[in-house]
Amino acid sequence: MSSREQILNTIRANRPAPVELPDIHAPVFVHYDDPHQQFSTLVETLGGCAVYVNEGQSVLDAVKAHWPDAGQGRIVNLLEGNNAGQSHTELQAQSQSPHDHQNVDIAIVAGQLAVAENASVWVSNANLDCRSLYFLCQRLVMVVPRERMVHTMRDAYAQIKIEERGFGSFIAGSSRTADIEQSLVMGAHGAMAALVVFV
Amino acid sequence: MHDDDIKHPQAAAEFLQDRPHARWHDSAVWWVRKKRDAQAEKLPEWEQLRALADQIKAHTLSRLDEYLAEFANKAKSNGVTVHFAQDAQEHNTIVHGILAAAHVKKLVKSKSMLTEECGLNPYLEARGIEVIDTDLGERIVQLRHERPSHIVMPAIHLKKEQIGELFEKEMGTEHGNSDPTYLTHAARANLREHFLTADAGMTGVNFAIAETGGVVVCTNEGNADLGVSLPPIHISSMGIEKIIPKMEHLGIFTRLLARSAIGSPITTYTSHFHQARQGGEMHIVIVDNGRSAILGSSEFRKSLQCIRCGACMNTCPVYRRSSGMSYSYIIPGPIGSTLGPSRDIKKHASMAFACTTCGSCSNVCPVKINLHEQLVGQRAKAFDANAVPRLKKWAIQTAGFMMKHPALFDFAGKVQRTIIPIVPEALLKNSAWHKYGRATPDMPKDSFKDIMRKRVQGDKK
Numbered sequence: 001m002s003s004r005e006q007i008l009n010t011i012r013a014n015r016p017a018p019v020e021l022p023d024i025h026a027p028v029f030v031h032y033d034d035p036h037q038q039f040s041t042l043v044e045t046l047g048g049c050a051v052y053v054n055e056g057q058s059v060l061d062a063v064k065a066h067w068p069d070a071g072q073g074r075i076v077n078l079l080e081g082n083n084a085g086q087s088h089t090e091l092q093a094q095s096q097s098p099h100d101h102q103n104v105d106i107a108i109v110a111g112q113l114a115v116a117e118n119a120s121v122w123v124s125n126a127n128l129d130c131r132s133l134y135f136l137c138q139r140l141v142m143v144v145p146r147e148r149m150v151h152t153m154r155d156a157y158a159q160i161k162i163e164e165r166g167f168g169s170f171i172a173g174s175s176r177t178a179d180i181e182q183s184l185v186m187g188a189h190g191a192m193a194a195l196v197v198f199v
Numbered sequence: 200m201h202d203d204d205i206k207h208p209q210a211a212a213e214f215l216q217d218r219p220h221a222r223w224h225d226s227a228v229w230w231v232r233k234k235r236d237a238q239a240e241k242l243p244e245w246e247q248l249r250a251l252a253d254q255i256k257a258h259t260l261s262r263l264d265e266y267l268a269e270f271a272n273k274a275k276s277n278g279v280t281v282h283f284a285q286d287a288q289e290h291n292t293i294v295h296g297i298l299a300a301a302h303v304k305k306l307v308k309s310k311s312m313l314t315e316e317c318g319l320n321p322y323l324e325a326r327g328i329e330v331i332d333t334d335l336g337e338r339i340v341q342l343r344h345e346r347p348s349h350i351v352m353p354a355i356h357l358k359k360e361q362i363g364e365l366f367e368k369e370m371g372t373e374h375g376n377s378d379p380t381y382l383t384h385a386a387r388a389n390l391r392e393h394f395l396t397a398d399a400g401m402t403g404v405n406f407a408i409a410e411t412g413g414v415v416v417c418t419n420e421g422n423a424d425l426g427v428s429l430p431p432i433h434i435s436s437m438g439i440e441k442i443i444p445k446m447e448h449l450g451i452f453t454r455l456l457a458r459s460a461i462g463s464p465i466t467t468y469t470s471h472f473h474q475a476r477q478g479g480e481m482h483i484v485i486v487d488n489g490r491s492a493i494l495g496s497s498e499f500r501k502s503l504q505c506i507r508c509g510a511c512m513n514t515c516p517v518y519r520r521s522s523g524m525s526y527s528y529i530i531p532g533p534i535g536s537t538l539g540p541s542r543d544i545k546k547h548a549s550m551a552f553a554c555t556t557c558g559s560c561s562n563v564c565p566v567k568i569n570l571h572e573q574l575v576g577q578r579a580k581a582f583d584a585n586a587v588p589r590l591k592k593w594a595i596q597t598a599g600f601m602m603k604h605p606a607l608f609d610f611a612g613k614v615q616r617t618i619i620p621i622v623p624e625a626l627l628k629n630s631a632w633h634k635y636g637r638a639t640p641d642m643p644k645d646s647f648k649d650i651m652r653k654r655v656q657g658d659k660k
Contacts, residue, residue, distance in 0.1 A: 004271070004283040007439065009485045011264040014495030019261045021444065022254040024451055027247045043463065054613065060529075098429050098476060099395055117242075117454070118464035124471075131476060131546070132428040135421045153465075154450035156595060165226060166474025172465050174422040179336035179352060181359045182227050183379035189387060189394070190421025190468065 009102065019038040029069065029152045035116035036149060037196070043119035046173025048117075048194035052146065059108060059143055062197050067139065075107025078125060079143060080110075098132035107133050107191075111142035113159055114196065115170070117152045121196055122160050126167030131167050135175075138189035146198040204527070207553040211521035224356060225519040231352070232513040235563065236545075242454070251451050253567040256504035259442055260494060266409040266442045267485065270282030273412025274483055277473050282484045287317035294319060294401070294434060295326055297482055301432055303328060303398040309416070309423035310334035312350050312507060313436050313486060315529050315565020331393045332424040334381045335386055340367050346525030348439045349529055351460045351509035353622065356522045389417045390422070400426035404437035405506070406452055409632065410445040413473035417456060417466040424470050431479040439490050440503040452506060455565035460508040493541050499574050505565040511560035511570055517553050526550050533560035537573040540580065548586035551577035609646065 001009075032038040040050040053062045059079060064070045101107075108126075111121035121142040123134060134140060150156050153170075160169040173191030186192060215221050239245045259266055271281045284290035290313075298306060306328055307474050320330045320341070332341040336353035340346060342365055347353030356360070363377030372385045376493075402423040406415040418421045427433040443452065458465045475481035492502050512518045512532030523531035528539025528547050536554060538548035540551065551574050560570040582586050582595060601608045619627075619642050627633050 002283070003285045006285055007283055007485075007491060008264045008268060010487070010491040011267070011271075011439070011494060014491055015264065016257075016261045016494070016497070016500060019254065020258040021258045022251050024251055024255070024447065027244055027251070030242055044468070092375070102391075102395060112641070120465050120469070130428075135424045135428060147222070152450070155452050156452040157447045161412075162413070162471055163475055164476060166469070167472060169288050169424070169468055169470040170465065172467050172469075175467055177332070177335045177383055177420050178461070179339065179354055180351075180362055180379040180382055181357075182230065182355070183359075185380045185383040185386060187387060188354060188420035188422070189333065189383075189390060189425050 001150045019040070024154065029099045029154060030117065031151055032116050034035060035151055036146070038116045039114055039119050039149065039196075043173055043194075043196060046119055046194075047176050048119065048173035049070045050198065051195045052198045057121075059141070059197050059199065063106065063108065063141055064196065066195055067106070067193075070106055073138070074103055075106045075108070076104050076137070077108040078110065078128065078133075079108060090163070098130045099129060100134075101133045101136040104133065104137040106139045106141060107137035108143060109134065109169075110143040111144040111196065112148065113150045113156055114154060114198075115151075115156045116149060118170075118172055119196075120170040120172035122156060122168060122170055124161065124163040126163040128164050131164060134169065134171070137191055140174075141194070141195045141197060143197045143199055205525065205528070205549075207521065207525050207549040210525035211517075211553070212578060213400065214405055214522050214525055215520070219360070221520060221522075222357070224479070224522055227355060228349075228513050228519045231462060232510070233424070235436060235510055235513065236462075238458040238462050238464060241563070242458075244358045248451055248455055249565055249567055252455055252506075252565055252613050253504065255443060255448050255451065256566050258502060259444060261439070261502055263439065263442065263494065267439060268409055268445060270409040270442055271421065271485065273409070274473075275412070277412050278483045279412065279483055282482060284484055284486045284488070286359065286488050287486075290317045290436065290488070291319055291322040293484050294436070295323060295328075296401055296574060297432065297434060298323070298328055299326070301398065303432065304327045305331065306399045307333050307342055307393055307396045307397040307422075307430070308337075308401045308427050309329050309354065309403065309424040310337045310347075311436055312347075313403055313438055314401070314532060315347065316488065317436075317486070319436075323429050331397070333390055333393070333426055334418070334420060334585050335383060335422075337519075338386060340366065340392065340549055345524075346529065346618045349512060352509055355522060382533060391425075394429055396429055397426070397433065399432035400428075400430045401434045402427060402433050404441050404483075405456065406443050406449060407437050407441045408444075408446050408449070411473060411542070413471050414441075414471065415453075416470050417453070417469050419461075419467045419542075421468050425466055427472065431476075431652055432481060433472070433481040434484065434580055435482070436484045437486070438486055440505075443444070446592055456506055456508055459510040459565040485601065493538075496541070499537060499541050500574055501568050501605065502534065502541065502570075504568055504574060505534050505538075507534075508565060510563040510565065511568075514559040515554075515561045516557065516559070517555060519628075526553070533569070533570040535572065537577055539572060540577040544577070544580050544584045545586045548577075548581035548584070551581055552587075609648070616644070 007140040113122040348356040359377040518532040536550040
């Protein structure tokens, strides 16, 4: 008998009495009066920042306004119809392997949804073949339409879809760790800084 | 890598030799517990979330075979290779088989208590594969040839100066520099080289979704994500109890996990892996290693609901004052003290006795495991299995006999109240009272029963 069958058989033999699956949609969950305010305040404590683009301002303008030194390093911009920075097509042509993103300073990617309760953004970009971009870049910019804001993770899971070759992630702020004496340090292995741009 | 010979009381006494360090450990861990409270208070539905999580996990365990089969079939249809391992040995053989077939020389691993449980690192290293733990805390204990002392904060038992010295030796950082930011960024640079040159990446699993056949991994550092998005081979190891029925249920668990674990609203990365990266391959190893046996025990099966947040450790007054190094099982604290003895009562009996039954662990557990009740149950099991030291067994038997004979109990109390005050201090020197520098307490005139009797009579008047 295979290990699969052996394990499943033991489980079957040891099965507890049936327990009903609860209805997770029944309770009323927290509702923020101003979810954008909640998001913006929280993301700061998580090593990120939220900005809103003004009329006539491009995402890249917003990024440069936030990081005045932007443009000195390599910028990859995956937004449709935005020619500033390295475009998606150029990127695909140049990137032979996921390792090619290691010298990316700023990556600008689409975020599909923002969650007010924890300041995370859902990223799962269709046609992006190298998910390493999210994690290898030094600074990550996630661009989210401002109406795509939900209150809690329950609302988020009702809306998200996994697009990128079976990969998607909620990303909240910058990579961080507190493994040395509980001191919070921004910039562990992933992006050192994160910016959420609401358009 | 863990030492089965550890006996909690002795190991804890050793840890307490360095009082300032022990005090620091206590306050560092308690600080995380307080952060957890602050997060819980921000959500009016906190208790409802715990109740839902408990019910979802209990439901899943009651149909675990069906959900596991659904998960495995779905993952397979996503193009993922699924393996089943009955025990640690089979797990290690499978992982080594995958790596050997691809001629892997270097593996980057993100923190996984399951691979610790299976002893994977020494197994692979003995077969010529370099294993790099990439979670910062885990990397620190790996370089020190230690085991993690906490399941979420593996290096919480160490001071920054110890880490500074270690990094100076291992990575050539500046002498005497123990600034956490400096050290973290030194490790970042060092580990990035390993990420870029590894041939395979391995992660644990926080949640496995039966409905979609995908796994979810939560980290703050992004090490799991980097580790599996660069090399062509991605291996995830999961215990059979990690299953949840549907994707939507993550809307409950992802709200509880990081808040309970580190007092943060969520981890930086909550990543959902359903397929390999382009041009790569993905494997999932589903491990039993004694779990299906625990499922058969009505008394202890609830321990399988654990989502490994570590909140029970952070609140435990004994863990905080004795550190994870004092426990014999790879998972310390309250949850480890029931999981360890469930696996091997002879080896881990002392863990269940390292508990004051204060119940704080059960109160913070996000999936409502009745931890302190399980620990009492494990003690009974240890007693029956003859896994208790002789003196302790004798004391328990005596106490049991006294409790069953109230008249004798009352008499013994009376004798004690009379005799202790007239016994010379010197004779009590080696008793439990005196051992830790305590003074012998003043004996009350009346027994508790007498005091209560008088009070009740007083109330009646």
